[in-house]
Amino acid sequence: MVLGDGGWGTTIAIHMAKLGHPVCVWGAFSDHLAELTHTRENRKFLPGFHIPESIRFEPDLNAALANAALVMVAVPSRFFRSVLRRVKRPKNRRMALAILTKGFEPKSDRLMTDVVAEELGRIPVGVVSGPCISREVAQGEPASMVAASARAEVRRGIRRSLDNHTLTILESTDVVGVQVGAAIKNVIAIAAGVVDGLGFGTNTKSILVARGIAEMARLGEKMGARRRTFMGLSGLGDLVTTSFSIHSRNHGCGFEIARGASLTDVRRKTEMVIEGAETARSALRMARRHRIRMPIVEAVNQILYGGRDPRRVIDALLSKSIRNEHE
Numbered sequence: 001m002v003l004g005d006g007g008w009g010t011t012i013a014i015h016m017a018k019l020g021h022p023v024c025v026w027g028a029f030s031d032h033l034a035e036l037t038h039t040r041e042n043r044k045f046l047p048g049f050h051i052p053e054s055i056r057f058e059p060d061l062n063a064a065l066a067n068a069a070l071v072m073v074a075v076p077s078r079f080f081r082s083v084l085r086r087v088k089r090p091k092n093r094r095m096a097l098a099i100l101t102k103g104f105e106p107k108s109d110r111l112m113t114d115v116v117a118e119e120l121g122r123i124p125v126g127v128v129s130g131p132c133i134s135r136e137v138a139q140g141e142p143a144s145m146v147a148a149s150a151r152a153e154v155r156r157g158i159r160r161s162l163d164n165h166t167l168t169i170l171e172s173t174d175v176v177g178v179q180v181g182a183a184i185k186n187v188i189a190i191a192a193g194v195v196d197g198l199g200f201g202t203n204t205k206s207i208l209v210a211r212g213i214a215e216m217a218r219l220g221e222k223m224g225a226r227r228r229t230f231m232g233l234s235g236l237g238d239l240v241t242t243s244f245s246i247h248s249r250n251h252g253c254g255f256e257i258a259r260g261a262s263l264t265d266v267r268r269k270t271e272m273v274i275e276g277a278e279t280a281r282s283a284l285r286m287a288r289r290h291r292i293r294m295p296i297v298e299a300v301n302q303i304l305y306g307g308r309d310p311r312r313v314i315d316a317l318l319s320k321s322i323r324n325e326h327e
Helices: 007-018 032-037 061-065 078-085 111-122 132-140 152-162 175-197 202-222 227-231 233-244 249-258 262-269 275-292 295-307 310-318
Strands: 024-026 046-050 056-060 070-073 098-099 125-129 143-148 167-172
Touching: 007 024, 007 046, 007 056, 007 070, 007 132, 007 152, 024 061, 024 111, 046 132, 056 098, 056 202, 061 275, 070 152, 078 111, 078 275, 098 152, 111 125, 111 175, 125 152, 125 175, 125 233, 143 152, 143 175, 143 233, 152 167, 167 175, 175 202, 175 227, 175 233, 175 275, 175 295, 175 310, 202 227, 202 233, 202 275, 202 295, 227 233, 233 249, 249 275, 249 295, 249 310, 275 295, 295 310
Parallel strands: 024 056, 070 098, 098 125, 143 167
Antiparallel strands: 125 143
């Protein structure tokens, strides 16, 4: 069962259906679900891909959840809590959540697993993340993600639901690290888009990727994550994909802003949520709270919300005097 009828939710639903799993998709807008049912194509968020007839679309949230053993949650971070608040306490004690949402909760800066605990109690939960562009997964191109949970049965359940010869699922117990990497990589990808938009080359963007890993690891360790997690799929892997792919909304946001657009202009062009812009403010608050240096995160905030000239911000960022690579 999938909560969320956006591009990623639709991709996961299609993938699960192709593996022979019964799939029900819930979305917040019944008219969009009706369109998906009729056209069998998500023209708004994943155009060009046929939705198998076996996938059912359900506008009633709790009807969709009835008897679900594993629920893939693919709603934007800003709507995550409000959706969970509509969920009745599961009578089905076998039900587990697999969180595909990438980001912190705006304003509270909470991890998605924390929001689940606050709203649904001690329900089994896992997080799923990795270098997966929706269109490439939908096309059946080789990809891999990591499923993290403190519970082995949840990790195994996610792997059974998603793993096949094109999409490999690896396991981890570092639930915090996987979530931090998934969130911060979107902020760094905006900076990478700015660098491309300004006309810099691969050398410059690679600096951001390398230093971006250092920033997410610095924050992650303060929050209880393991440093090695950030060299894996949900850290380095996802960051490289998001920073270099032409299909990345976060990279595209930075690129357009470097070319003179405002964040408002960029948001106006798409119905999709640009998670990096949502996460940037949370990440900066968390850096200050933990008293750690996150200069790329700070630079992105200056560009998005401080009215600063992107070129001057990037020039200042790249000229910062750091002598120790591991600082």
